[in-house]
Amino acid sequence: MKHARRRLSSMFATALLLPAIGVSTAAAAESSSAKQEDTYCAMVVGKAGPGGTPSPVLAQECSALSLDDADTKLRSKVSQGTTRATNAELANILMYWYEHTDFNNNNTVPGRITSIYGGDGPCDAAGYRIEPTSWWKANLSSIIGQSNCSFARLTNIALTSTSEQAIWGGTGKYLGQYHDNVGISQPHA
Template identity: 40%
Template sequence: MRKIDLLGSLAAAAALFITSAGAATAQEAAHSESDSYCAIKLGKSEAGKESPVLARACSSESSADATAKMKAKLAEKSDSTDDVTVKASMAIMYWYEHKNFNRDKDGDMTVIYGDAGNCDSAGYRITPVSWWKNNLSSIFGNGDCGYADITNKAYTYTEQNVYVQYDYNTGIGRFDNNVGVIQIHS
């Protein structure tokens, strides 16, 4: 009887693992080896909480193609495509696979858009998908989004107010390929 209970428990655990792995795979599908460009639209979050991802799309063609696919996903959810076009037109942050904004070496990039527009002091908070956690080397903040609070993958260290604008900030230092959470803000 005890052996049957143990086998039943193992089967249940295996089913849970397979289900969890499937969910993770679906989330990660937004960035694959063949997709070099992604676009993500974030909603405004409550203080200290993750910004909801409203849409995410990737492309092997270009950043503009990834953004067009993201806008199409947003339009499916919205009654007004005009509102989608206006709000999606301002990027708040760019991610690059390599230091110096991929200028020295070709690499992947992602453009992040904010649903509420430009950054304020609260900004937007995002946990990158696992590929970006292990490959993010440069961040550029756009508009009023000039600073970021960055936490490492182990969630043991956070550096606040990392300046992420202008060309002299070509990398993210100790967070190179080690990003757990980013809170971009003014």
């Protein structure tokens, strides 16, 4: 009991310090470049922290024009050294998030898209642990996995239910009970 209390105190102290040292989650990374009308975003995340803490967002850029434009802005910002991400970290797209089912109806319906890069390499057994922004939590409807991310452990917004979803190829076109209800997305091999 004494060790559990000490571990809990340590985790709480770490959670309080992370924002102070510049670590943010996707939920907290409502980038200054992101505006309400921005439909396309690209972000780089690091591996999940100790004790199940979410992956830190190392960089994020958004665009109203296209996903390619958001990626170009992200690459430009990273190459200028104005983020915590490096160019090497842009080699691994972990997954794409879509606002509508069936990948925005196979891109025939306008909707938001976010590309998520893995700052610590492709997916592995440990995976990343990404907490979506408040908007994505209530609007994430389909996911395509990349870079060995074949599955995602999805947790609902209330953090009371978790389930494995296949996300490779076309298998993540509908998220079932997690449709517009994703509190945590943990892609892995």
